[in-house]
Amino acid sequence: MSLPCSPVTGAFTGIQWDPMQKLRLTQPEKLLLRSGEANPIDYTLNNAEESTAYVKVVLKVLAEASGASGPSSKVSHLKGMLPDDEALQMLYTDPMGVVTHYAITKLYDIIVCLKEKKMGGDVSIGATFYNEDDGHLLDEWRPLLRVLHLGGSGDAFAQRGAAYCLAHILMAGCPSQRFATNRSLKINHASVMEPLQALISWITSQLQSSSSSSLSLVTPTLTALMTCPEARKIFANSGGIGYLSRHLRSGNKGSKTSSATVQQLYELCFCLWTITYECNSSAMIRTTFVRDNAVHALVDLISSAPREKVVRVALSALRSLAQCTAEGSPSPSADSKKEVTGSTFLSEMIGCGLIRYVDQMKERQWTDPDIVDDLNVLHKLLHENFKEMSTWDVYLAEVQSGNLEWGFLHTEKFFKENARKFEGTNGDFSVVKTLVALTASDDEEVQSIACYDIGEFVRHYPNGRVIARSLGAKDIVMRLVDHTNEELQRHALTAVSKMMVSNWAAVH
Numbered sequence: 001m002s003l004p005c006s007p008v009t010g011a012f013t014g015i016q017w018d019p020m021q022k023l024r025l026t027q028p029e030k031l032l033l034r035s036g037e038a039n040p041i042d043y044t045l046n047n048a049e050e051s052t053a054y055v056k057v058v059l060k061v062l063a064e065a066s067g068a069s070g071p072s073s074k075v076s077h078l079k080g081m082l083p084d085d086e087a088l089q090m091l092y093t094d095p096m097g098v099v100t101h102y103a104i105t106k107l108y109d110i111i112v113c114l115k116e117k118k119m120g121g122d123v124s125i126g127a128t129f130y131n132e133d134d135g136h137l138l139d140e141w142r143p144l145l146r147v148l149h150l151g152g153s154g155d156a157f158a159q160r161g162a163a164y165c166l167a168h169i170l171m172a173g174c175p176s177q178r179f180a181t182n183r184s185l186k187i188n189h190a191s192v193m194e195p196l197q198a199l200i201s202w203i204t205s206q207l208q209s210s211s212s213s214s215l216s217l218v219t220p221t222l223t224a225l226m227t228c229p230e231a232r233k234i235f236a237n238s239g240g241i242g243y244l245s246r247h248l249r250s251g252n253k254g255s256k257t258s259s260a261t262v263q264q265l266y267e268l269c270f271c272l273w274t275i276t277y278e279c280n281s282s283a284m285i286r287t288t289f290v291r292d293n294a295v296h297a298l299v300d301l302i303s304s305a306p307r308e309k310v311v312r313v314a315l316s317a318l319r320s321l322a323q324c325t326a327e328g329s330p331s332p333s334a335d336s337k338k339e340v341t342g343s344t345f346l347s348e349m350i351g352c353g354l355i356r357y358v359d360q361m362k363e364r365q366w367t368d369p370d371i372v373d374d375l376n377v378l379h380k381l382l383h384e385n386f387k388e389m390s391t392w393d394v395y396l397a398e399v400q401s402g403n404l405e406w407g408f409l410h411t412e413k414f415f416k417e418n419a420r421k422f423e424g425t426n427g428d429f430s431v432v433k434t435l436v437a438l439t440a441s442d443d444e445e446v447q448s449i450a451c452y453d454i455g456e457f458v459r460h461y462p463n464g465r466v467i468a469r470s471l472g473a474k475d476i477v478m479r480l481v482d483h484t485n486e487e488l489q490r491h492a493l494t495a496v497s498k499m500m501v502s503n504w505a506a507v508h
Contacts, residue, residue, distance in 0.1 A: 003108045003161050006101035007078035010087030015102060020095065023064040029057045036106070041113045048127040055110060055128055056140050062103035063143035065096045066150070066158070072097025076155035097155075104147070104161035111168050125172040127185055135188035137173055137195065141166065145195065148202045156217060163199065163221040167231075170196045174230040193230075200225070200234050207243035210250055215260060219267040226274040236275055236285050242292035244272045249297045262307050269301065269313040276320035283331040286340040289321060295345055296401050299352040302361075308368060311361075315374040318354070321345040322381050346385040351397025353405055355382045392421050399434050402441065404449040412456065419460035429467055432457055436473045439480065439492075448491040451477055455495035465499050474499045 006012075017023070017030045025033075032054055036044045045051040075090055075097025082090070090098050114125045129138050147155070147162040171177055173192035203225075206218045225231040247260060247268050260268065272294060279286045289295070298314045322342045331339050349355075358379050366372050386394070395409045395418070408414060424430045435457075438450035454473050458464040468474065477499075480492035 003105070003164065004157070005081060006105055006157050007080060007082050008075055008087040008090050008098045008101055009105070010082060010084035011091050011098045012102050012105070014088045014091055015099065020099070022096065023061055023099070025057075025060070029060070032057045033061070041109050045110065045113055045117075045123055045128070048123050048132075051110075051114075051123050051128040052138075055107075056138065058103050058106045058110070059138075059140040059143060061099060062107070062147070063140070065099040065103060066143055066147050067096065072100060072155065075101060076150070076158070100147070100155070100158055104158050104165070107144075107165045108161050111165050115168065125168055126177075126187055129169045130173060130185065130187050130191075132185065135186045136191040137169070137188075141169060141195065144169075145198055145202075148199075156213070160217050160220070163202070163218065164224065166195070166199055167221045167225050170199060171225065171228045171231065174228050176229045196231060197234055197238075200231065200238055200240075203235070204238050204240060204243060207240075207247065210247075212260060212264065215247065215264050215268075219264055219271075222271050223267045226271045229278065232275050232278055233282070233285075235271075236278065236282075236288060241272070241275060241285070241288045241294055244268050244275075245292045245294045245297040248272070248301055262310065265301065265306060266310050266313060269298070269310055269317060272298070273313050273317035273320065276317050276324070279321065279324035280328050283326065283329045283340065286324060286326070286344075287331070290340055290344060290348070293402075295321065295348040296352050296403060299349060299354050299357070299401075299403070303353070303357055308366070308371070312368055312371050312374075315371060315378065318345075318349060319374045319377055322349065322378060342381075343385060346381055347389065347393065347397045348401055349378075349382060350386055350389065350394060351399070351401035352403045353398075354378070355386060358382060392418050396431065399431055399438070399453075402434075402438060402446065404438065404446045404453075406445075406449060410449055410452055410456075415453075415456040415460045419457065419464075422457055422461055429471065432467065432473070433471055436471055436476055439473075439476055444483075444485045444488050447480065448485075448488045451480065451488070451491040451495040455491075455498040458495075458498045468499055 017025055017033055036054055036058075044054055072094050074094040087098075110128075111125065114123065114128060117123055129141065130136065131138060144162045144166040147158050148166075150159070170192050173187050173189060174196075175189050178187070199221075203218045203222055206214045222235075225235065248265065250260070275285065276289070279289065295318065298318050301314050302311060302318075322345055324342045324345070326339050326341050358375055362375050362379060366375075389397070391409070391414065395414070398404060398409060404410070422429060422431050432454070435450045435453050439447050439454070441447050441450070454468060454477065458468050461467065474496060477492050477495050480488055481496060483489045483492065
């Protein structure tokens, strides 16, 4: 990630530390800040002791400037870059707002510089932000979290920068990242977990919004965090898979509420893909992928033909799901038939129509060899799984995916042969309930097919009219009779007629 410049970058050279009494800086601290401005950042971070001292001063500046009273009065509301003269004017009208942006910019520069230093060297993010004595995270980190929770409309620049810096600071303290830190430094990993949970909670709160601006606040940070296994697991346990899936569906160009940019779709897909690497070790995460319809979101994205880089990472995520196993982490449930494995995901993919999309995509010329490889693997797995599925299995997978398409599954012949199977293993007619729910889909073709299927169930299942009415099908489908879409209107009217007439064949 590259942090965009602050709107008041032009004011940074005009900052005078002596008059700013509110910051409560000591003389040595002011000297450190001036030294940091006069020298290249790499020189300032030359050794671990000096690096930590400089970081503590910058974090103190952020703590005193951001305060607890909410976002700054003027700077926090700026959207575009100000000319230098107007930026300098902000030093007089909103000095603490300018200083907050200065501190965030410096911290970002520090993080970038430390990331580029030799892995395992004496100067690193771990050596700089963790106490040498006990390995605990520096107490001075807390202002970064406070910036994230600024009241009102917040401060987008400060929040984006604070989240990114905090993510890298906390990841450096995770057990999986210990190879990147000087081995002589013993980091107390427990001191990281609570702040990491707090950061991820803020990210998920932003993902609850459907706006592109909320996405732009968190996707760069989330993309960085998802390279860390500990963060992936916390995010997945916090409902992250569902949030990502929902944004992929709403961000799809075919969606009526499309808001995400191509880059955001790529980042969302990348995050989902990285979480699939936890599937082999976590039954909960496998189950969550099923519960939150992640496969449906990924297949929908591929079907909308986005940019090649989005296709690549979406295919990689699907391949990873298709190949996952439960050997390392079986479900606590005693029922092995309910175990979620790659076969479960392949059935979902077939239900969503991925076979057709993969077959079509294999005919195209791709410049990326990873796409070709993923397509070949998915093509083989999907067709092998399809051969093992009965016609009813394929229908069930399609209904559960919510991605209904006209074809041999939606014909009189199919319903004649499979009417009894609509009872379900528990006799609860769950498939019919799902069809009733699909009559409220955003897709009018899906609504039409659901109406047709309900009507055919009524025709071919003994006492089907009574079952359909008891599930509320008649009243719900009746509302679609006056729909503006003539095709949907026709199927709704036909379905209602089948529910009202005892001998449809004679009438028809």
